Amino acid sequence: MDFFNYHRRPTIDVHIGNITMGGSHPIVLQTMTNTNTLDTDASVAQCERIIAAGAQLIRLTAQGVREAENLRNIKQQLRDKGYSTPLSADIHFNPRAAEAAAKIVEKVRINPGNFVDKQKTFAQLEYTDEEYLQELQKIRVKVVDFLNVCKEYGTAVRIGVNHGSLSDRIMSRYGDTPQGMVESCMEYLRIALDEGFTDIVISMKASNTLLMTKAVRLLVDRMDKENIHFPLHLGVTEAGNGEDGRIKSAVGIGALLSDGLGDTVRVSLSEDPEAEIPVARKLVDYVLQRQGHPKIEGKIFEGFDPFSTDRRNTSAVRNIGGDFVPVVISDRSQTEDMTIHPHFIPDFMYVGASIPANFPKGMKAIVDYKGWHNEIDRFPLFTVQNMNEIPNSEANVNFLRISYPQLSDEVMNMLKTYPNVVAILTTNHVNGVGEQRAFFHALLNADCRVPVILQRHYAENDPEDIQVKAGADFGTVLLDGFGNGVMLSNVGTISPVDIDSYAFGILQAARVRTSKTEFISCPSCGRTLFDLQTTVALIKQHFSHLKHLKIGVMGCIVNGPGEMADADYGYVGAEHGKISLYKKKQLVEKNIPQEHAVERLIRLIKDNGDWVDPDDN
Structure with missing residues (x-):
């Protein structure tokens, strides 16, 4: 491969x-x-x-x-x-x-x-x-x-x-x-x-x-x-x-x-089956665009194990890299909208040349170096063209936007020399995934432990389009064990608040940062013993605030408890109108009337000390 x-x-x-x-x-x-x-x-x-x-x-x-x-x-x-x-x-x-x-x-x-x-x-x-x-x-x-x-x-x-x-x-x-x-x-x-x-x-x-x-x-x-x-x-x-x-x-x-x-x-x-096909079509067509792309030269790091679940070892710069969870940088450089999602609050907001008057209080800002002033929670963004100014910066985090073709010996030496630099890795290559992978392998071969934020640019107006494209682009590199954060940049009609939620969703889907309850629900089939779409909506309504849990919703015994192997709790169809509840893989209650099942699941979670009230979360 x-x-x-x-x-x-x-x-x-x-x-x-x-x-x-x-x-x-x-x-x-x-x-x-x-x-x-x-x-x-x-x-x-x-x-x-x-x-x-x-x-x-x-x-x-x-x-x-x-x-x-x-x-x-x-x-x-x-x-x-x-x-x-x-x-x-x-x-x-x-x-x-x-x-x-x-x-x-x-x-x-x-x-x-x-x-x-x-x-x-x-x-x-x-x-x-x-x-x-x-x-x-x-x-x-x-x-x-x-x-x-x-x-x-x-x-x-x-x-x-x-x-x-x-x-x-x-x-x-x-x-x-x-x-x-x-x-x-x-x-x-x-x-x-x-x-x-x-x-x-x-x-x-x-x-x-x-x-x-x-x-x-x-x-x-x-x-x-x-x-x-x-x-x-x-x-x-x-x-x-x-x-x-x-x-x-x-x-x-x-x-x-x-x-x-x-x-x-x-x-x-967990929708009508015909809804699955357009999503699959978009995903396949997007990846197939890479066919016949200009060759990317790179050298695989001999110690890289494609079967390992380990992540690349990096130095910690403030709260980026090291043992910290990957961060989310919200790109607001092309918008005046500074709204923040109450549940998906970015770690940093990139604002471009200067900080707008309506910038949210308490947020950390990344500003282009020329417009940056050394203040609390304000961090400069350099380019390869002005990176020689990094030694003059008094910031405790200096961001450097870079692409793989710009990774010269001089740039590599700078990344290894200055301990307070975080790279923002961007790409315009049709196979951006391959180019970003090559960048990380170059770092591994040089024993460079700089933290790296993954950045990708899109111009999408349809939420599904960017969910599919960004999921494939960021997810591939994250699952390789690379990346200390993501910066999802989009020019289009999708609100930046939604873009931020997608960024957090990608990190969670790649198993590197949890920000919400994970619902593991089957897609339904002829074996399903209840209305799956209605039931999933009901379960989400009652349990979405339990961000520390994974909850499985399975239509039949074939898909549960085995297929929800990752879930902390499970809601499984036992027979028509009857539900069985699981904790992990253990059957706790069997054949509960469906109208009482949500209440009993709440009680089960409370009895095991995993419940928090919505206002406390």
């Missing part, structure tokens, strides 16, 4: 109905229905809306043989209406349903964590080597039977690993880790290869973007070493809805697309 120069990873071709998936073919956009698969008319109608939105592959849940068999009726109606879009069946816990579906649809997704293995107990189980091999043999028998059906009917398979549904057996050996996710996949992949079956697409998903990206990179490394090159399905599970869901998806999926990985994308939002 070339970290600095974009090109797609080559893969084998996998045929799925009338489309071909792989590195030499366009990236396929897909989503999943949330209708009852037994309701043929509703499912067909939703598929039509999804196709109209631009989807090229549609997945439907098939939790049982009846649902799998009804895929035939859904497919036939769609074909009768003139639609040729391939269908995929989503299978959990039921090899018989998988075999039935494989005779009907063009692709079947199976989850190694529960295709044969029992539902997770989260028990601390121990397996002897003999017992472990016996379990693998049980899996082999079921998987081979399934693959034989797929061979007969020309059906493709997705081996879809989810972080939250690793089996107890895998957990016993590898723990809750990217390595466990990779091994869970490789077990099934080895069986398929032994059987000569290669119509395979692979996914490694998690709601934790850092874990998800590391797991995919680790899997690709393992496959490359074994000369295996299957296409990849990318997605962040339980990303949520609205701004949060878009940013989190852009951070995780965008980071892998930036690496040249990914042959099909599903953006999982």
Whole structure:
């Protein structure tokens, strides 16, 4: 993988109905229905809306043989209406349903964590080597039977690993880790290869973007070493809805697309499935603009580990770098609006040539050096052209705006010499991610520990556009372990207050700074046991002030508690009208009437000492 120069990873071709998936073919956009698969008319109608939105592959849940068999009726109606879009069946816990579906649809997704293995107990189980091999043999028998059906009917398979549904057996050996996710996949992949079956697409998903990206990179490394090159399905599970869901998806999926990985994308939002497709389209198209870009010269730091979760070691300058959380600099240089969001207060505000009369009291200002005066909470911004003035500055933080092409030996020496400098790294390159990565590797190679703020410039009027683009741009570099802050600059009609909230959202999605409650909510499907969109809104209404918590909202037992593995508390559909509550992975209360579930969740959080009143937060 070339970290600095974009090109797609080559893969084998996998045929799925009338489309071909792989590195030499366009990236396929897909989503999943949330209708009852037994309701043929509703499912067909939703598929039509999804196709109209631009989807090229549609997945439907098939939790049982009846649902799998009804895929035939859904497919036939769609074909009768003139639609040729391939269908995929989503299978959990039921090899018989998988075999039935494989005779009907063009692709079947199976989850190694529960295709044969029992539902997770989260028990601390121990397996002897003999017992472990016996379990693998049980899996082999079921998987081979399934693959034989797929061979007969020309059906493709997705081996879809989810972080939250690793089996107890895998957990016993590898723990809750990217390595466990990779091994869970490789077990099934080895069986398929032994059987000569290669119509395979692979996914490694998690709601934790850092874990998800590391797991995919680790899997690709393992496959490359074994000369295996299957296409990849990318997605962040339980990303949520609205701004949060878009940013989190852009951070995780965008980071892998930036690496040249990914042959099909599903953006999982707790919204109508047709709303997912435009977001995926924007994300894919934005990253693909980098194709054929001018080459970026750089040298990889030999000690860089793309699978590590460590962050680059930096010196601390005031509250930037070192062990401090990344900061947010709000760019107000192109606006007279100095409004501050009450919940997303930037650490600094850059105002350009001079401080405006309406500048908020108590805020820290960054001012261009020529207009700067040495006062409390006022800091100068230098350029490479006037950096020779830095030794004359009396400020305890001096900001230096710089791009990678400007990183000469003289500039590097200055960055290493003066301990009170913070770099603001900007880029105008079409592959700004690659150029900023090259800058950081140059610092690592020179053992320069200067803190660095990431800056990107946009001209967007649509909030979704900048959420997607900035999420992919900043998120990729942050997930590499680089960056001590972000400066999101936009010339457009979006308010600077909203821009600030997006900056904080990107930091949270990249797992480097928490500023609000994180809601881990599934995108809904035919298994969902309540109105997900209404329920997520209700949960947010009551719990959004608990900024220190992650709360999972899952439509069924398949997606909870396993898929909300990162959540502190969980609200999970148990049956129609009934909710089960979890603390971490532990079931606390079962089958609560839905009308009482929010009240009981509040009580559970209070009983565990995690509740704060809204006015106290």
